[in-house]
Amino acid sequence: MSAPTTAEPPVVVIGAGPVGLAAAARLVERGLEPLVLEAGASAAASVREWSHVPLFSTWSEVVDPAAEKLLAPTGWVRPDGSAYPTGGDWAEQYLQPLADALGGRVRYNTTVTGVARAGRDRVVDSGRDGQPFTVHLTTADGGEERITARAVVDASGTWTTPAPLGGDGLPALGEKAAADRISYRMPDLDDPAVRARFAGRRTAVVGSGASAFTALAALARLAEEETGTHALWILRRDIGDNTFGGGEADQLPARGALGLAAKAAVEAGHASAVTGFRTAAVERDADGRPVLVAEDGRRTDPVDEVVVLTGFRPDLSFLSEVRLGLDERLQAPVALAPLIDPNQHSCGTVYPHGVKELSHPEQGVYLVGMKSYGRAPTFLAMTGYEQVRSVAAALAGDREAAERVELTLPETGVCGGAGLFDRPEADEAAEGGCCAAPAVLQIGGPGPAGGC
Incomplete structure (x- = not known):
């Protein structure tokens, strides 16, 4: 045609x-x-x-x-x-x-x-x-x-502009220099070359959405087959009722299952969760492995790889000569923003x-x-x-x-919105001085020897 x-x-x-x-x-x-x-x-x-x-x-x-x-x-x-x-x-x-x-x-x-x-x-x-x-x-x-x-x-779309590791929305200090150890995509662990990069190694997964759930579940499956494989899950918020999504209450069952799989990975000890951690810098140990440093001075133990799944942003550069009405927070159309703002949005609808x-x-x-x-x-x-x-x-x-509206969207089964990540309890749970290791939260069963 x-x-x-x-x-x-x-x-x-x-x-x-x-x-x-x-x-x-x-x-x-x-x-x-x-x-x-x-x-x-x-x-x-x-x-x-x-x-x-x-x-x-x-x-x-x-x-x-x-x-x-x-x-x-x-x-x-x-x-x-x-x-x-x-x-x-x-x-x-x-x-x-x-x-x-x-x-x-x-x-x-x-x-x-x-x-x-x-x-x-x-x-x-x-x-x-x-x-x-x-x-x-x-x-x-x-x-x-x-x-x-x-x-x-x-x-x-937004695929070509992933959000950086830095907790302030900008690249963390040293993030670009550590590019050889940082990726912004979900790894394909069925690819032999990619599998070899993650098998038997420690990976930091940064993010709290469906992509992070998918990566954690995939790494958990790899851990069952390859000794020494472990994920360090870095969350900017605290663990709460909504952390793992809507689960069985999600009207898209496969979406709910992603969160349940991530929860199972933590409970089985294949992943450890570090909460209230907003990355400010990436340093290297003597072997060149990344060490993430939070804005409050906490540091992770060295990891071999970092998978950053902190969302995406729109590329507006080629639209600079047209007059757009965009929300100051989300960069979404002004009338749409209140419907989707994670600081306000509730109940997944x-x-x-x-x-x-x-x-x-x-x-x-x-x-x-x-x-x-x-x-x-x-x-x-x-x-x-x-x-x-x-x-x-x-x-x-x-x-x-x-x-005319011609669509009914499925609910996620999640209420409260993502804005809760800044609640005081999350900040109060962050302990340690300039050299302290972050507290590691184990949910369910015991974690791997050696803490995080």
Whole structure:
């Protein structure tokens, strides 16, 4: 299928991931012409980087209805709706076929470097709303292009901008120098080379979300097979009722199971939890092994590897010339932020939302998918699919459909929000002077000899 030539500029969609491709399918359904710009060499380039990780949503929850309609004439058959795909399954069995069905509407090896109103920088008011957008991009060979767009839907995600180790949101002192021992992705322990890096060694896992749970569970399985394998779980907050997620109360059972698996890893002694630890520096011992130093002076024993899973952030650099309305904390759209703010959000329920919550002062620009959440966690694909359904309806002039809610999201079974990590009890539990080792919390069974 090739994109027809039209007088009307296309709607530029940035990113050929799950939400970007769903946006394109929704636009086609509405009779609008999308042009998807993907920096990678294939669809779902970011998803492919975590191809070994199982999703906690089933196939029935990660296939967009409009995309399925677009795929139907190609003979595509949806996998078993009750099965859980890995990232690789998702990319190969659904996302790449969807991109192929869109044909010439998807361009690969194309990096967006800027978005602006044609002939107007961010400051200029005069005639602004009547101008189309101009999208600046570079190609694989280093060439530069300019594309005119009637609207821009940014579904580029946050995968390429992981948060650093430092507890203040900036890289810890010595973090960059220790890059040979620090990774920001969940390790694929089925890869022999990666397995050899972690087997029989001590790994610090920094983070408190689903990614950290997954890494802890994987390291626990490795510990059962390889003597000496152990994880040191670094948490910036205290251990509480919500630390391990919603468990059996989570309406996505596989998501709840992640937290239970992490808890089992600690209880079995394969992982030790260090709480209230906000990393300020990374030092090295005599053998070159990293030692994490907290802002209160506590130090970990040396570890062999550090896996930093502290979340992601949006790359807003190429949107500097358009007028965005973003929350000062989350860098999410102002109207959406209160629904997802971990400092306030309770009981794991995010109200389904669309164009009203995603609009900006610059009309015609939308951040969707994971990028719309800014720095907030717990995004679901089905949330993104509802977002782009609404945005496509709005761009087609169907305001009634755009403002209609067509999704009910599953609850996590967690109440209270993540803002509790700063409660006084967490700080009071942090003991020790400049040279003290952090207290190590064992949950359930005894931990390994030698403490942390």
